[in-house]
Amino acid sequence: MSTAIRNRRHTDEPRMIIPFRQHGSAFDSRSFADESQSRPPEHESARLTLVDFWHDRLSEIRRANLASRTIDSDLDAISAWMQYSDNIDLLSLRWNNKTQKVESLRTLRAQLQLFVRNQLNRGGISKVSINTRLRHIRAMFRTAADPIEHGLIDAVPDLGRQFTGTKSSWQLKETRLKQRHTITAEEMTRLFHATEAADDPHLWKVILLILWSYGARTEDTFFRLEWSLVDLSKMVMQFTANKTSKLQGVPLTPLIVRALLSLQSGESQAGPLFGRIPKGNWCKREGWKKGYYTTWSRDILPAGRFAVRKGPPEHKAASLTPDDVLPNVIFNHFRKTMVTELNCYSAQAGNWVAAHYMSGVSEVYYDMPTERITTAVFQREADRLPECFKTYSWERSPHEDSSLRNE
Secondary structure, rough: OOOHHHHHOOOOOOOOOOOOOOOOOHHHHHHHHEEEHHHHOOOOOOEEHHHHHHHHHHHHHHHHHHHHHHHHHHHHHHHHHHHHHHOEEHHOOOOOHHHHHHHHHHHHHHHHHHHHHHHHHHHOOHHHHHHHHHHHHHHHHHOOOOOOOOOOOOOOOOOOOOOOOOOOOOOOOOOOOOEEEOOHHHHHHHHHHHHOOOHHHHHHHHHHHHHHHHHHHHHHHHHEEEHHHHHHHOOOEEEEEOOOOOOOEOOOOHHHHHHHHOOOOOOOOOOOOOOOOOOOOOEOOEEEEEEEHHHHHHHHHHOOEEOOOOOHHHHHHHHOOOEEEEEEOHHHHHHHHHHHHHHOOOOOOOHHHHOOOOOOOOOHHEEEEEEEHHHHHHHHHHOOOOOOHHHHOOOHHHHOOOOOOOO
């Protein structure tokens, strides 16, 4: 960094601040209650904290290019930084020589360690959540260290491996890892028959087939899969994932086409594939709320003799009484099952269908499946899908009076 830039960075002269404003984008409709809490009071022109840096210099460009959930995570990270660190002035650090550089890095590392230690001491904050916040804080420091765009700091600090106790100097050891659960053919067969306990059994059989085949997230499965996205001429269904904003395309098999067409009626050739199904859930105050989570935990899982984790205590206890009860199944297990099994047929085919990042692959290449991906999807269905799905009469009309679909 040139001497002129260094002098300008540490001068007391007023600096130009880019005003904070909202873009005219899809993010405008989002609630900004969390952001108002993370926004610090107006700062002096000769002071620039990491929180100021995000709001004044990063917010606009990140909102224009990143998904709303990423922005939410950014806001959560800077809100936590204000609460659990000293939120020091970046302009007060000096980088003119090696001694100053070491001292400045020591100061920033101490702030990072304070940030982590205060969260751990408070309790109730998992190491998974802390690591997520650390990833966003690290991205902000890296941008601040860019000598061309910003040049606020000369090096990116870290926690130190001695502090983290892991091979990574940026990540704490996560002691509570979720068990990786893949759904077996027996479990799929049980779930297939258990749909008879649902309000609309036929609809749920189709949902099970789609979840098993593509492992799409629930937000995408129930709210983003629409009839306009089904291209029967190309045998492809495309949608934009809510979490990543990636355009994804998955190959349609003849069985899946038959299943989807069985849902069509005069009024259902537009809009969501499965109608307008609310989320639903259990809460102590109001009990069960109608929706797909309620149907899954209240009706389908107990009927299939699966352990239940949601609902009143007596409901969860009753699910454990059968001798042949199986472990609880959640929607995310379908995603893990698809990725694991599809990768057995072709290298990273499951990652491709799930639109997981792969080296050398951009999100623009997730929209049209290649012959290799299509062949893997077809072969997995032929080899691993239980017979009950293949022999079921998908041409049968669904329940027209389903209160779940029309809620």
